Amino acid sequence: MITLSSDFGWPYPAAMKGVLLSATDARLVDVTHEFPRQDVRAAAFWLREVLPWFPPAVHLVVVDPGVGTDRAALVVRAGEHVLVGPDNGVLLPAARRLVERTEGVEGIEVFEVAYDSPESNTFHGRDVFAPAAARVHEAGHGSLESLDCVSPIGDYEDLTFPEPAVGEDGADGEVLVVDGFGNAVTNVPGAVLDDRYGEPIRANDAEATAVRAYAEVSPGDRAVTVGSHGNVELAVNRGRGDRAFDVEPGDPVCLSW
Amino acid sequence: MITLSSDFGWPYPAAMKGVLLSATDARLVDVTHEFPRQDVRAAAFWLREVLPWFPPAVHLVVVDPGVGTDRAALVVRAGEHVLVGPDNGVLLPAARRLVERTEGVEGIEVFEVAYDSPESNTFHGRDVFAPAAARVHEAGHGSLESLDCVSPIGDYEDLTFPEPAVGEDGADGEVLVVDGFGNAVTNVPGAVLDDRYGEPIRANDAEATAVRAYAEVSPGDRAVTVGSHGNVELAVNRGRGDRAFDVEPGDPVCLSW
Amino acid sequence: MITLSSDFGWPYPAAMKGVLLSATDARLVDVTHEFPRQDVRAAAFWLREVLPWFPPAVHLVVVDPGVGTDRAALVVRAGEHVLVGPDNGVLLPAARRLVERTEGVEGIEVFEVAYDSPESNTFHGRDVFAPAAARVHEAGHGSLESLDCVSPIGDYEDLTFPEPAVGEDGADGEVLVVDGFGNAVTNVPGAVLDDRYGEPIRANDAEATAVRAYAEVSPGDRAVTVGSHGNVELAVNRGRGDRAFDVEPGDPVCLSW
Numbered sequence: 001m002i003t004l005s006s007d008f009g010w011p012y013p014a015a016m017k018g019v020l021l022s023a024t025d026a027r028l029v030d031v032t033h034e035f036p037r038q039d040v041r042a043a044a045f046w047l048r049e050v051l052p053w054f055p056p057a058v059h060l061v062v063v064d065p066g067v068g069t070d071r072a073a074l075v076v077r078a079g080e081h082v083l084v085g086p087d088n089g090v091l092l093p094a095a096r097r098l099v100e101r102t103e104g105v106e107g108i109e110v111f112e113v114a115y116d117s118p119e120s121n122t123f124h125g126r127d128v129f130a131p132a133a134a135r136v137h138e139a140g141h142g143s144l145e146s147l148d149c150v151s152p153i154g155d156y157e158d159l160t161f162p163e164p165a166v167g168e169d170g171a172d173g174e175v176l177v178v179d180g181f182g183n184a185v186t187n188v189p190g191a192v193l194d195d196r197y198g199e200p201i202r203a204n205d206a207e208a209t210a211v212r213a214y215a216e217v218s219p220g221d222r223a224v225t226v227g228s229h230g231n232v233e234l235a236v237n238r239g240r241g242d243r244a245f246d247v248e249p250g251d252p253v254c255l256s257w
Numbered sequence: 258m259i260t261l262s263s264d265f266g267w268p269y270p271a272a273m274k275g276v277l278l279s280a281t282d283a284r285l286v287d288v289t290h291e292f293p294r295q296d297v298r299a300a301a302f303w304l305r306e307v308l309p310w311f312p313p314a315v316h317l318v319v320v321d322p323g324v325g326t327d328r329a330a331l332v333v334r335a336g337e338h339v340l341v342g343p344d345n346g347v348l349l350p351a352a353r354r355l356v357e358r359t360e361g362v363e364g365i366e367v368f369e370v371a372y373d374s375p376e377s378n379t380f381h382g383r384d385v386f387a388p389a390a391a392r393v394h395e396a397g398h399g400s401l402e403s404l405d406c407v408s409p410i411g412d413y414e415d416l417t418f419p420e421p422a423v424g425e426d427g428a429d430g431e432v433l434v435v436d437g438f439g440n441a442v443t444n445v446p447g448a449v450l451d452d453r454y455g456e457p458i459r460a461n462d463a464e465a466t467a468v469r470a471y472a473e474v475s476p477g478d479r480a481v482t483v484g485s486h487g488n489v490e491l492a493v494n495r496g497r498g499d500r501a502f503d504v505e506p507g508d509p510v511c512l513s514w
Numbered sequence: 515m516i517t518l519s520s521d522f523g524w525p526y527p528a529a530m531k532g533v534l535l536s537a538t539d540a541r542l543v544d545v546t547h548e549f550p551r552q553d554v555r556a557a558a559f560w561l562r563e564v565l566p567w568f569p570p571a572v573h574l575v576v577v578d579p580g581v582g583t584d585r586a587a588l589v590v591r592a593g594e595h596v597l598v599g600p601d602n603g604v605l606l607p608a609a610r611r612l613v614e615r616t617e618g619v620e621g622i623e624v625f626e627v628a629y630d631s632p633e634s635n636t637f638h639g640r641d642v643f644a645p646a647a648a649r650v651h652e653a654g655h656g657s658l659e660s661l662d663c664v665s666p667i668g669d670y671e672d673l674t675f676p677e678p679a680v681g682e683d684g685a686d687g688e689v690l691v692v693d694g695f696g697n698a699v700t701n702v703p704g705a706v707l708d709d710r711y712g713e714p715i716r717a718n719d720a721e722a723t724a725v726r727a728y729a730e731v732s733p734g735d736r737a738v739t740v741g742s743h744g745n746v747e748l749a750v751n752r753g754r755g756d757r758a759f760d761v762e763p764g765d766p767v768c769l770s771w
């Protein structure tokens with residue numbers, strides 16, 4: 001199985017599928033091609049949340065503002081999963097989460113893909129990463145060492161998310177991403193709401209209610225809840241939390257109770 | 258075969274696919290994840306039009322504004338098809354249409370899915386409905402009674418579409434949905450146009466022409482035609498009918514000829 | 515394998531998938547359903563760029579502003595590939611490119627699909643083209659002559675792209691399409707940049723730099739580069755070229771160096 005993720009929208013993912021299907025009979029599964037354009041951090045966040053639900057697979061990831069420069073192409077082994085994509089940190093949070101969720105795996109292993117004069121400088125998804133993903137899939141996650149096109153490296157770009165400060169009467173965090181419903185996902189762990197459901201909570205300058213489900217407040221009302229990723233989310237029942245709380249990715253969030 | 262439908266956009270459908278693929282080898286087919294957000298009626302309409310074209314399958318449907326509340330999770334058997342989704346009516350019009358199109362099937366059968374403390378209160382698509390769909394698929398549509406996680410129920414939310422009033426010199430109906438081209442789909446049956454093709458027709462305050470094909474009027478001109486669902490549609494050749502007729506879902510439509 | 519391409523957005527592609535899956539076990543692969551609405555030229559361009567990356571397949575293409583009129587339905591054989599879609603030129607550039615890329619194939623062969631009173635006049639993707647694609651797939655590309663529903667024809671709509679004028683000190687071309695990143699793709703061959711990388715270049719009234727990779731200019735700066743299709747592209751690093759150069763499809767582009 002090979003999953004595909006990118007910020008390409010259309011029609012470029014189809015060229016990658018053509019390349020993959022010319023080289024392998026693997027099942028292809030789209031994760032999404034709608035990541036915010038060239039937003040490496042957002043893609044890294046969502047991949048960390050989504051990929052661990054998959055069975056062992058090769059995950060082809062192309063969010064690549066540095067395409068055509070000398071940034072490396074990586075293959076990252078995370079137990080029985082393998083991630084393929086650019087060396088800009090986008091693969092790392094998901095790879096580490098996959099290892100955390102797998103017993104008996106010590107850590108991630110990072111390889112560099114050798115490539116030379118690809119057909120284009122603007123579409124390595126088609127010309128570098130998809131061919132590499134196909135070769136990795138055909139070799140199998142246990143045989144990366146046998147591929148002459150990959151070699152282990154120790155130096156690569158990392159990407160981590162900021163840590164919140166949680167205190168007795170509140171938490172200081174940050175909006176990491178906004179989902180398609182407009183829910184503003186923060187880096188504050190959902191456990192801070194454990195004893196506060198049904199109570200008022202303040203997020204920056206806005207009053208809201210701590211709830212377990214969106215529909216526990218009236219349509220249009222602000223809610224602070226725990227999203228499916230386990231983090232605190234600023235939301236509105238049947239509306240958009242990002243607008244009601246006036247926040248976007250990267251903004252600070254001060255919760256007080 | 259398992260089809261997937263939701264109003265999730267991205268990236269949440271991928272988590273559902275991961276859950277399904279971890280539990281079954283079934284072919285997965287996306288119907289759409291672009292249903293208007295939390296619009297149960299629009300989803301119910303389009304599912305009724307689209308699902309009957311499929312061979313027998315399990316249809317996973319998640320348009321679920323009540324996620325995390327005590328609304329039930331349903332499995333609906335419609336002949337050889339099975340629909341899985343929330344108890345808000347979204348499954349019912351499609352299920353009944355599937356039964357109408359199948360000889361020898363008496364009616365729909367509705368079951369409730371038992372679930373307890375899912376991993377999240379905000380993403381039952383991943384935590385309740387996808388696991389249920391996988392189990393139903395593995396059991397087969399004829400063996401739902403053998404599953405200990407489902408049990409027949411008689412009380413569930415229904416959803417029906419309003420009936421139009423058709424007279425000698427016109428019809429009073431309603432816009433049910435607007436498609437991506439901007440065609441405003443009404444609840445008026447297409448047969449009302451049978452003897453009127455090529456003739457002028459009035460829709461609310463706008464003059465138009467009754468046509469069999471969009472291109473029978475000039476680009477930019479208003480047309481009243483019959484869509485692929487069999488209902489009267491307000492359209493514009495190479496343009497948007499919803500704007501030209503100034504209507505949106507739920508608006509009344511008065512046709513006169 | 516059957517690929518699907520359209521300008522339908524949602525939910526109509528799902529009805530085509532249902533029809534296909536009711537008639538064949540073929541693997542289905544979405545190319546895109548997001549082609550600009552009823553823009554035959556844009557679809558023709560992207561199909562020419564994308565389809566040659568696929569292994570031999572049946573390619574179902576529905577961008578069809580003339581649906582319901584007397585325009586023909588075509589099947590075009592291009593070596594081991596077969597394209598199915600409306601007679602408006604959308605299939606031709608891709609078919610010819612597929613033949614150019616295949617040794618030993620002399621040219622395209624065009625057939626007309628016989629169809630009579632389809633279920634709708636507004637959705638031939640579901641009622642004419644998908645059934646034809648399924649039959650063609652089941653027959654195989656070498657056996658089209660044996661199908662009673664298709665017959666060779668010599669007269670069909672063609673579609674070609676305008677030729678640029680390339681001189682010593684510049685080139686006069688046209689914007690063919692804009693991709694989702696905002697890159698404005700012209701008809702000027704990328705080879706004109708061969709000796710000019712790193713140098714200033716003027717596109718209409720805007721100053722830019724000729725580069726091999728977007729990231730060779732600063733974020734927000736204008737670049738002229740060669741896209742993955744081999745044509746000159748007007749771009750902005752981490753921004754939209756169409757806005758920065760103030761162009762849209764069909765606009766003239768005057769490059770001078």
